[in-house]
Amino acid sequence: MGFEKFLFYCFAAIALASAGMVISRRNPVHAVLWMVVTFVSGAALWILLEAEFLGIVLILVYVGAVMVLFLFVVMMLDVDIATLRACFIRYLPLGAAVALLMLGEIVWIVGPANFGLTHFPSPPAAGLDVNNTHDLGMSLYTTYVYPVELAAVLLLVAIVAAIRLTMRRRTDTKTIDPAVQSRVKKGPDRIRIVKMASVGPLETPETLAEAKDEPR
Amino acid sequence: MIELWNALPLLIQILLKILAIVLPLLGLVAYYTLAERKVIGYMQVRIGPNRVGPRGLLQPIADAVKLMMKEIVLPTKADRTLFLIAPLIAIVPAIAAWAVFPFDDGLVVADINASLLYILSLSSLGVYGIIIAGWASNSKYALLGAMRSAAQMVAYEIAMGFALVGVLVAAGSLNLGEIVRAQSGSVLTWYWLPLLPLFGVYVISGVAETNRAPFDVAEGESEIVAGFHVEYSGMGFAVFFLAEYANMILISALSAIMFLGGWLSPFPQTWVHGIIGLDNGFHWLLLKTFGFMFLFLWLRATFPRYRYDQIMRLGWKVFIPITIVWILVVAGAVVAKLPPWWSA
Numbered sequence: 001m002g003f004e005k006f007l008f009y010c011f012a013a014i015a016l017a018s019a020g021m022v023i024s025r026r027n028p029v030h031a032v033l034w035m036v037v038t039f040v041s042g043a044a045l046w047i048l049l050e051a052e053f054l055g056i057v058l059i060l061v062y063v064g065a066v067m068v069l070f071l072f073v074v075m076m077l078d079v080d081i082a083t084l085r086a087c088f089i090r091y092l093p094l095g096a097a098v099a100l101l102m103l104g105e106i107v108w109i110v111g112p113a114n115f116g117l118t119h120f121p122s123p124p125a126a127g128l129d130v131n132n133t134h135d136l137g138m139s140l141y142t143t144y145v146y147p148v149e150l151a152a153v154l155l156l157v158a159i160v161a162a163i164r165l166t167m168r169r170r171t172d173t174k175t176i177d178p179a180v181q182s183r184v185k186k187g188p189d190r191i192r193i194v195k196m197a198s199v200g201p202l203e204t205p206e207t208l209a210e211a212k213d214e215p216r
Numbered sequence: 217m218i219e220l221w222n223a224l225p226l227l228i229q230i231l232l233k234i235l236a237i238v239l240p241l242l243g244l245v246a247y248y249t250l251a252e253r254k255v256i257g258y259m260q261v262r263i264g265p266n267r268v269g270p271r272g273l274l275q276p277i278a279d280a281v282k283l284m285m286k287e288i289v290l291p292t293k294a295d296r297t298l299f300l301i302a303p304l305i306a307i308v309p310a311i312a313a314w315a316v317f318p319f320d321d322g323l324v325v326a327d328i329n330a331s332l333l334y335i336l337s338l339s340s341l342g343v344y345g346i347i348i349a350g351w352a353s354n355s356k357y358a359l360l361g362a363m364r365s366a367a368q369m370v371a372y373e374i375a376m377g378f379a380l381v382g383v384l385v386a387a388g389s390l391n392l393g394e395i396v397r398a399q400s401g402s403v404l405t406w407y408w409l410p411l412l413p414l415f416g417v418y419v420i421s422g423v424a425e426t427n428r429a430p431f432d433v434a435e436g437e438s439e440i441v442a443g444f445h446v447e448y449s450g451m452g453f454a455v456f457f458l459a460e461y462a463n464m465i466l467i468s469a470l471s472a473i474m475f476l477g478g479w480l481s482p483f484p485q486t487w488v489h490g491i492i493g494l495d496n497g498f499h500w501l502l503l504k505t506f507g508f509m510f511l512f513l514w515l516r517a518t519f520p521r522y523r524y525d526q527i528m529r530l531g532w533k534v535f536i537p538i539t540i541v542w543i544l545v546v547a548g549a550v551v552a553k554l555p556p557w558w559s560a
Contacts, residue, residue, distance in 0.1 A: 060336055068369070071351075075362075076363075132330065
């Protein structure tokens with residue numbers, strides 16, 4: 001067994017074990033953190049497959065941004081475990097049925113009949129000088145440019161919809177426009193111009209004495 | 217010497233290289249804390265620490281000994297495991313990111329071709345240490361600090377990522393060494409000039425990413441005591457401290473690499489080639505990095521803390537639009553082969 005295979009089995013085992021933890025932990029924050037571990041070991045598996053760019057981007061996007069927001073929301077939740085358990089029994093038949101259906105589908109599609117080592121020749125190993133990022137970019141923006149653009153439009157529509165749904169003007173917030181707030185204007189709020197009558201030089205005993213000594 | 221080095225097993229060679237980076241880094245972190253206290257002291261017309269050792273030079277060692285001696289207090293109902301591993305999660309990315317960092321032409325532990333992405337993804341992991349610490353402490357102040365930090369990191373990471381997209385468009389590579397080599401010439405061919413808005417956005421986002429003043433609302437002593445690490449004592453606190461300073465050094469060094477030409481000399485090669493001290497070399501990188509590190513301290517001594525909603529506004533509504541516009545400008549300039557940066 002080569003070192004690469006050993007690494008593969010290590011990361012595969014970590015991925016499976018942590019995925020199991022995700023669905024078995026009671027505490028939702030722990031579940032999310034185990035999901036992070038699953039993503040990281042998934043990224044390691046991709047890097048073993050010489051897909052370095054995808055592996056690093058998986059960590060950057062999913063672990064670094066998506067899961068942080070997940071964690072953010074989950075920490076705010078006030079989860080009542082008793083209610084969750086009561087619902088568990090109620091939804092068990094439906095959940096089990098869906099799970100069995102999905103398991104059947106997965107076995108049907110990626111089962112040994114049409115998804116095994118014998119069905120695919122092992123791809124040629126890329127040389128050390130192959131630039132993963134460059135190759136990916138070239139094929140995305142030449143061969144697959146229309147699917148990429150379509151996906152981009154789809155995402156844009158989703159962004160517009162999400163912003164439209166969540167952006168509503170509330171009248172009871174005390175939002176301040178910083179530009180208005182920091183603008184210095186004449187008036188009672190920020191500056192007050194004080195008019196003072198001009199006065200001559202200050203009269204102290206010294207200046208009075210000097211004035212006396214000066215020849216007129 | 218070279219034969220002796222080559223005779224060593226590969227694993228030992230790699231370990232020695234890692235030690236050669238990590239030990240000076242931790243030393244630098246220790247003395248950076250002293251430099252911070254001294255610099256801010258002088259800026260406020262004080263002397264700063266001057267009791268331990270000559271001119272206070274042994275102060276970091278005294279601090280370290282003190283922190284190691286202190287008890288690690290576990291708050292009631294804290295999540296014990298997560299509470300203890302949170303500082304580790306904070307410091308590991310800050311140190312691991314140095315693996316792909318080029319100190320000189322070819323002087324790098326792992327010369328991978330997506331090193332910029334690697335650093336970006338590792339620095340995005342640092343926020344977990346803060347969030348986990350805040351949640352596992354079972355304290356309101358800590359949770360508030362963690363929430364602020366998470367929102368701030370996500371906002372500024374996007375601006376930072378876009379600034380880096382500008383750099384990689386300009387250099388045409390994700391490899392940090394290639395990025396520096398693409399800037400070779402003189403001080404005028406470095407990327408600070410054509411990418412000036414991105415340079416500003418990157419440095420300011422870097423200050424925000426490391427939760428430093430004036431963006432240090434995650435700690436916010438005057439509002440939420442010490443934020444996410446309020447419950448930490450002894451070495452737990454010290455490790456968070458180390459992680460923050462290691463991140464500051466990393467951001468400084470990255471700014472020097474990407475916008476100020478890394479190890480390149482500011483003078484044209486035709487003038488200084490072969491002159492020791494003026495030719496390209498590690499000392500230039502060190503000098504530029506120290507400049508940025510000083511900037512971090514200077515900012516802290518100068519500006520009051522930003523208000524939280526203004527931090528969010530600056531990140532989302534000012535920086536991200538600036539970076540998007542400037543990426544378009546840079547892409548246009550690269551396509552038009554604008555001299556002197558892209559004339560070749």
